[in-house]
Amino acid sequence: MRPVIEIEACREGHVRLLNSVAALTEGELRAASLLPGYSRAHVIAHIANKAWAHVVLLGGAAAGEVRRLHPEGYDSDEAAREGACRPGDELRSELERSLAALEAAWDHLDEGRWDVRGVMMAGSRTMAEIVGHHLRNVEVHHVDLDVGYRPADWPRTFVDGELARRLRALPDRAEHPELLAWLLGRGPCPALAPW
Template identity: 65%
Template structure:
């Protein structure tokens, strides 16, 4: 089924991100982001790369192919590094083009094809799930850019879809008894494998 609410949130997220990026200077794009080792330009390049890859997955659904999000040997840090060196006007233009490709793909995808799959890094996902993944990518990295977008700005369709996934994975990332004690307000937050 076509994820209309998620697509609508993506349209808004695209517009807001592009509007905020329009005012950034070259110096602003070279400044550090909230991601360690990534400038704002790196983050924008990463979003461009992901949006391109997502568009290819949708093209695969139309062609009757189950495509992989990235070819073997793809290095996301290296790809972001290459993109970050480009002038800001090129980065912004390519981002707008990639968002346009995705929006066109979503609008034109036949209702019967939304259950077709693409192969993401975490495994096979339906086209509907890939739209949710794209929304997460745009919203989280918009915060990483440190240009005024905050988690409190995240659309509810993103929070409502993503939070349960993260909570389901939480017991695998901490001592279960310590996690339960924290949830029962009997102990401090436990150490997690990986960031909170």
């Protein structure tokens, strides 16, 4: 089923993100982001690259094919580095085009195709689940840009959905006794494996 609420949250997130990126000068684009080793330009290139990859997955679903997020051997860090080298106007334009293409792909995917799966780095996901993945990508990386957008600004739709997913996955990311002790207020927060 078409994830209407999540798609609307993505569209609203796109507007916020594009407004933030439009306000950045060339120098500000080259400044460090909150992601170690990534400038703001790297983060913007990453968001655009991921949006284009989601367009490919949705195109596969529309054709009744299961496609992979990235081709074999794809290096997302290298792709972000290459994208980050573009002039600011070109980088902003690429972000805008990628998000518009993704929105168009959502609009044109038939209702019966939202359960078709695509292969993400973490495994197989439905097209509906991939919308949630994109929402996380936009919201978290908007914070990573360090332009004044904070977790407190995240929309309720994102927080409620993502928190539920993270909590379900939490037992897989820490030792159970340590995790339970922390949840019961009887121990420190355990080190979590990457998500």
